[in-house]
Amino acid sequence: MGMNIPDASLPRIVIIGGGFGGISLARSLKGKPYQVVLLDKHNYHTFQPLLYQVATAGLEPDAIAFPIRKIFKRHSNFFFRMADVDSVNTATNTLYTNIGEVKYDYLIVATGSKTNFFGLSAMEEQSMAMKTIPEALNLRSLILQNFEKALLTDDLVRRHSLMNFVIIGGGPTGVELAGAIAELQKHVLAKDYPDLDFAKMQIHLVEAAPRLLASMDPVSSAKSMKYLEELGVHIWLETAVKDVVGKKVLTNKEVTFETDNIIWTAGVVGAAINGVEHALTRPNRIEVNEYNQVKDLTNVFAIGDVAQMNSTNYPKGHPMLAQVAMQQGKLLSSNLLKLIKGEPMKPFSYNDLGSMATIGRNRAVVELPSFKFQGLFAWYVWMFIHLISLIGFKNKVVVFINWLWNYVNYDRGIRLIIRPFSRQEPSHNKE
């Protein structure tokens, strides 16, 4: 078996990863004099910022996934292959994958990031991560399965454990998920399970740092905490999770949590491929220069979450955000042209357009370069920005209609256990 890509007289650019960075780069290369090969282990692009809505029965996968072949339907000299990349030999310009080898003239690693369990293997086995659509669907199934189970037991300790949620990590994913689960509790689960006592359902958000949304302004942290507390979420700051034993989550404080629903959003590391060990940084990112060139190499680049470009403003590299990846992808497409022509490349400079998080209905925190605001208007801005950022008109329509429907009806209609989740394998390996 091989990739079966025709030899081309044009230089071949191989991009690993169809995330925000890889797609942005490949799109910018349209009509340029290259053969572009895009590899991804999925045949679709995932709009990760809305994964938590898939996990909480608000959206189906088709709303936030877009077939990669469709994005590039009208591109010539473009080849997509579904492949899992293992390693690269930068001396021979060869990439090794589960579907064979491929040679490249230019390689761009845009493999993003993966969940980091900081070596807590019991946690890795027992918690749910949420970086991919299958993981989000597993979480949706688990939540619903546990409520079905809670109905069946008279043992109140068991029942409360099944109804208890512990979200570890108070970044945007943890905050948004906590808000969505609180809404689910109030408007959907309490009606679906009238036999259960929902005063006993608790949602705990556990964060090691002294505030939520540590990457944002303290005002946003305080407001998001206030909004979550109004929704009934219990917030534990400066509380580091140490381990999980049985169903008990242990922390560095006296507090422990007994729960069947552990959600891990506490950390990510770069998802680097093998063969670039010389450039690996501690969080498994690939060190690049200001042109996204991998250390000591001229024809290998890394962009997005997996790239670490240290600079005065960002001494530990840029934050792992879609905006960084997209901007790096776009710049790289013109830099590649310059490199081939022998012209000087343009260094990357991150244009921070802001960040935001939503907390349940009607509440969000937004930070734009010029000003910060929170509340209902921020929530509208959050929705608008996310809608226009989705690829494809149809996905925008599907998301908009679902949001409108769920908002007006206080509903989450996709509370379907299509593939029951089983703990035989860790959620994050199961697709």
Added chain:
Amino acid sequence: MGMNIPDASLPRIVIIGGGFGGISLARSLKGKPYQVVLLDKHNYHTFQPLLYQVATAGLEPDAIAFPIRKIFKRHSNFFFRMADVDSVNTATNTLYTNIGEVKYDYLIVATGSKTNFFGLSAMEEQSMAMKTIPEALNLRSLILQNFEKALLTDDLVRRHSLMNFVIIGGGPTGVELAGAIAELQKHVLAKDYPDLDFAKMQIHLVEAAPRLLASMDPVSSAKSMKYLEELGVHIWLETAVKDVVGKKVLTNKEVTFETDNIIWTAGVVGAAINGVEHALTRPNRIEVNEYNQVKDLTNVFAIGDVAQMNSTNYPKGHPMLAQVAMQQGKLLSSNLLKLIKGEPMKPFSYNDLGSMATIGRNRAVVELPSFKFQGLFAWYVWMFIHLISLIGFKNKVVVFINWLWNYVNYDRGIRLIIRPFSRQEPSHNKE
């Protein structure tokens, strides 16, 4: 573990199965003086007539699935439990399930039908069935995976096998699926995979009887055959599949098919539970009298596909159709009341509202009691009837928007391989 259903002073009616029959019955019992317990192994009702559109990337599961708890949100004395029923002891009025036992005063078996492989075990292992949403999703994944694989091989025999479709069974499911795959080929796959030679992609529909849609009028059979042939589908009548060896499908004729895509829609049998062996008929249905009472029992009933009520008009029982199940469910709700009051029950009489099948874009065959018609207008009627039959306003909107979008854009946007299908287990056991 037990079902944890409160004892009630009211008579307890237990319904097994949340299909068309069970839902229709349970809805009709609203406000009546019973405790109603509904059991199903899924937490949602499936609108099976549109499963083939899930399999061909036209609809997401949420469009054709509806959470059972949501249907009965405002019903009092109603209890749903997700359970797999194993058997019944009709002497002690006890039901045995994977979540424990439950006693009943009245039992209604509405377990529907399951795929029948007629003892062809190799076929059962290697073909895709399409009776459930997980099966339809598996088929969607398989089709897309096989095209990704077809790109990777230079072996033309392998490639054509990956692009070859054999649908066994020319009933409504086989006919509708063949039409949908033909549309997928023409409007979607050919654009997604410009490197493949789509003249080599073949769709074969194999039927043992002398005509397609044998349960309908010969005019409908002839028209549906014509429509399918116009779409390029190869039809093999009076051709019985005998076995599958490797990737080769053998028939009672000289023709064989080499394919990686075998879809089995050639037969169903009743999905009876254990404990009613005395009433089992050859196709594994449960023999009932004209009140849907199971043979020799007064408080146990069967409705829908699993029930066999022999009558003058239907000497082999009614056809396995949603209409029959719904009508039997509705009548049974009033008969149960009569039974308890000691009044005579009303015998069931099937009101045949007609049947229909769609073939690709713009074509359908429709048979109403008063007249038959085919073509574009039939297609509109088909769409209208299916839209209004879906449970819930939101599902109607979602399906309508998807149809409109797919129609205008010649698109199937859900060509996503979310959970890659693997042949380690037969598709029909894997959820």
